[in-house]
Amino acid sequence: MTPFRPDAVLFDLDGTLLDSAPDFHRILNQLRQEQKLTPLDYDQVRQQVSNGAAAMIQQAFGSLRNSSELEQLQQQLLQRYQDNPAQDSILFDGMETQLQTLEQAKIPWGIVTNKPERFCIPILQQLILDGRCGVLICPDHVSKRKPDPEGLFLACEKLNSRPDRCLYVGDHVRDIEAGQNAGMITVGALYGYLDKSDQPQHWNADLLIQHPDELTDWLKL
Template sequence: MTEQTAAVLFDLDGTLIDTAPDFHWVINQLLSEEGLPPVEYAFLRRYVSQGARAMVEAAFNYREDEEEFTRLHQRMLEIYLGHLDVDSKLFPGLEQCLQWLQTAGIPWGIVTNKPELYTLPVMQGLGLKQQAACIICPDHVSQRKPHPEALYLACEQIGCSAEKSIYVGDHIRDIEAGNRAGMTTVAATYGYLNEGEDPASWQADHYISCATELTPLLQSLYKA
């Protein structure tokens, strides 16, 4: 490895993989079961990076402390388990990015707040599980992002230093975690941003507005 970097780590939903189409289907299936009209894709997409609870809360306009919320949340996860990688796919340009990393001999991995029960089948279904040098989920740590514990664990498993690694994410918690770990951070603003959110306030080291911008950025940071 060069002095520039030792590994590239990705958040999953909204950064490496576009999972919003499957979540949109799942939420609308749940709404249909409840006799309610569907929500628009653009509406739901904003909540995907915040997780299942946020999507249920937004679609049904329930707070987490309301009685019906727990039932709906559990049912949503049941539906999702059977619809994990039907329409989910790598963002355009990232297949080529992963190929370049492999050719360059740079290991890459996943650090996500998505539980292992859902993460591993999605990675397997897209043929990515065996390629990843590590897959770190909240099941493997005591504290979720924005705490840097998961990033430190990823570096430990890969055998690299955090200071020489890069973390790419589409949420402020990703950038905060990466910054706290001493990593170079890349904000993926093509991801699932909340309405009115200003990624410029995240204090990332680099910003990309399209996934195709990542490979040239990494090439500039990793110079053989």
Template sequence: MTAARFPRAVLFDLDGTLLDSAPDFVAATTAMLAARGRAAVSLEQLRPVVSKGARAMLAVAFPELPDTARDGLVPEFLQRYEGLIGQHAVLFDGVADMLDALDADGARWGIVTNKPEYLARLILPQQHWQDRCAVLVGGDSLPQRKPHPLPLLHAAQLMGVSAPHCVYVGDDERDIIAARAAGMRSIAALWGYRLAEDDPATWQADTNVEDAVSLQQASQWPTFPAMPGSI
């Protein structure tokens, strides 16, 4: 009987999937609120919307402002976040060992995130990923971003892998929508960020996984057809 192997190519979302970046975002919003003489929002308030992006986080911090006014705060938010990126963020439990297991099995992995690419690239050296991450596609790298499949398809192309031989792992419904549209297998990372009303059971991921520790085992990943030229 052939032992289970990891997929040959894996793409990950970043915030809420690999990295628990919510504490950094709390620090950024706290600085913005303090500059305006206002009290900070809590980690519990901000955490559920982190995967929804900067505007969703600003909506929690400044609920009284109209959308247009909050849009004007996005550059300040990103600037403050860039100034402290990585100071409070940590990898989710099991992520480091999961990536080690992928590397040890000869799998290649990369990141497709809606975070601006210049910010995502700052994370790589902090986690010593710059020589391990095969590809990084940010939310502003291409004309489209998730849930559009283009970023996933582009990342797979850069890795030299066809979409059906790749799996995408993410904690938000848009991640699963993008994977399905790209023709990739998908894993819903249930350890990530989501609103109370979000129901991952309706996302139609190929697999729902409770924690990254489980993904240290090749048997927990979707199975794939053999890649051309593989043994």
């Protein structure tokens, strides 16, 4: 696809903009230690982060606990994460350069995520991104989550941008589907939290990148 200058660039959060897997790995292993279980391998956790808390708890305890116990463990996971959601989380390598490049080019960037606002706001504050992010759209702000395009349309409205002049970058098929449903140019982040069963070559994204630098180089700024 021919590079172009977008009006705005929107990102998914976990696995695209932010590497949050270290925090979930830490908390899950705290919970497992309290249950007298051996630690989980980091890569096991990493592959499940984009699938949410329920999937991570199922992976960590599913074969050992009933549904009621799993629900309690999930609430413990979320509470501990809310208490300190960015102790170990960082921007992916190359992402800070990408954000700076967009800012220098006067192109606004924002986040459209399925992660609730109560987690996102502290993360952005702790990483000093809250004053830089042009828009943050969470499930709290819409009636339908991705892959529905409602959140992407709302982000464009707040940034005064047309969807067909925006990029959406994500590491999950639902991100690409949401971008396509919104009529945006879609970018698949292959450096993110892909599961072994994922087949990004079949997502039909406009661009697939192995590193944020590839998007920085591709954009016509």
